Amino acid sequence: MKAQIFLLLLFAMFTSTAQDVVTFTASDGLTVTANLYEVDENDPYIVFFHQAGYSKGEYKATAVKFLKLGYNCLAVDLRSGGGVNFVQNETANLAKEKGLPTTYIEAEKDILASVDYAWEKSKKQMILFGSSYSASLAMRVAKGNSKVKAVIAFSPGEYFQPDMVMKDQFANYDKPVFVACSQREFSYMNDLLINIPDNLKTVFKPQDGAGEHGSKSLWQTCPTSKEYWFALLMYFKKLDSIK
Numbered sequence: 001m002k003a004q005i006f007l008l009l010l011f012a013m014f015t016s017t018a019q020d021v022v023t024f025t026a027s028d029g030l031t032v033t034a035n036l037y038e039v040d041e042n043d044p045y046i047v048f049f050h051q052a053g054y055s056k057g058e059y060k061a062t063a064v065k066f067l068k069l070g071y072n073c074l075a076v077d078l079r080s081g082g083g084v085n086f087v088q089n090e091t092a093n094l095a096k097e098k099g100l101p102t103t104y105i106e107a108e109k110d111i112l113a114s115v116d117y118a119w120e121k122s123k124k125q126m127i128l129f130g131s132s133y134s135a136s137l138a139m140r141v142a143k144g145n146s147k148v149k150a151v152i153a154f155s156p157g158e159y160f161q162p163d164m165v166m167k168d169q170f171a172n173y174d175k176p177v178f179v180a181c182s183q184r185e186f187s188y189m190n191d192l193l194i195n196i197p198d199n200l201k202t203v204f205k206p207q208d209g210a211g212e213h214g215s216k217s218l219w220q221t222c223p224t225s226k227e228y229w230f231a232l233l234m235y236f237k238k239l240d241s242i243k
Contacts, residue, residue, distance in 0.1 A: 022074075024117040026109040030079060030100055033090035034114065037063055037073040044124035044149070047114050048075040050084070051132035051155075051214040052104070057087025058131060062218050069236055072122070076114045078107040078134060104133045104159050111141050115148065125149035127239070131214035133159040135179075136166050142175045150176040150239055152232070154215040155185060157192065171195045176242065178235045179203045180228055182211035204231045 020036045035056050046066050050058040056075040063073040077091035079102045091110060095102050111134070118126050128151045130138030135153035142148040156179060158166050173196040181189050186205040193201055206224035211217055217228045 022117075024113050026079075026113040028100065028109055030091065030095055030098065030109070032076065032079075032110045032113050033094075034074050034076040034117075035059075035063070037067060037075075038121075039067050039072060041072075042122065042124075043070055043072045044122055045118040045126040046071045046073050046129050046152075047118050047126055048073065048129045048215075049078055049107075049111060049114075049131065049134035049138055050076075050081055050089075051134060051216075052080065052159075053082045054084040054131075055081050055087045055089035055092070057083065057085035058215060060085045060087060061220070062215065069233075070240075071127070074114060074118055076110065078110045080104050080107040080133070104137070105163065107134065108137050108141065111137055115141065115145070119147045127152060129154075129215075131155065131216075132157070135214075136160070139173075139175075139177060140166070140169050142177075143169070143173055145175075148175060149242070150178070152178050152180075152235075154180045154217060155182070155213045157185075157188070167192055167195060173197065173200060175200065176239065177201050178232065180217060180232070181205055182213055182217070184210065185213070202235055204228070 022036045023031050023033050026032055048059045048063055056077045059075040063075045066073055077089045079091050079095040081089040081092045083089055128138035128142050128148055131154045135156035136159055139151050139153055142151045179189055183205050189203055206227040209224040211224050212222045218225055
């Protein structure tokens with residue numbers, strides 16, 4: 001009940017904010033498209049990345065809810081994806097037109113370009129927010145990156161083997177990370193994140209249901225979405241105390 005009241009109070013404050021479509025260029029010349037939600041140009045950014053087969057539309061109803069937490073938001077189309085929630089993936093479509101590879105690992109170029117774009121906007125450390133394969137990439141990009149404060153990772157995993165083993169990539173990890181997963185994924189997460197110090201990682205699974213894969217956990221259609229939201233918002237409160 002306390003969780004429900006907290007969420008109602010937070011989202012009752014929400015008022016609609018216009019979004020702008022912005023573009024920037026990845027290292028191989030591909031134009032990356034994103035939705036920009038800006039309340040105050042001086043606020044830091046949360047940069048959102050979608051899961052496989054999806055687009056920035058994964059965060060159509062999610063990103064705006066973070067604006068009242070004191071962040072601007074950037075929801076990015078990665079080149080490995082498709083459409084969701086009636087939102088097409090413009091970056092993926094353009095990559096296919098140009099004959100560029102659209103594998104998961106190639107999308108790291110788009111994530112790096114997104115980090116540079118958000119940094120140039122505010123010059124403040126940002127939070128990277130990933131879903132499924134992009135959660136793993138966001139964690140990898142954040143490691144050792146002075147532009148990144150923390151990572152929110154929904155259902156990260158070993159999506160790049162045999163070329164890259166994420167568990168090894170997380171050795172000597174140096175960023176706070178909130179990892180959310182379904183009940184089914186929980187035991188796997190403990191193994192995946194074993195190289196990340198306990199004081200830097202928070203791992204959450206729902207108690208009142210199975211949960212979902214990726215950031216679909218936050219959609220209203222997910223029966224346990226309120227659990228995920230409450231845990232996430234408590235984590236943001238913790239992050240606010242980290243300077």
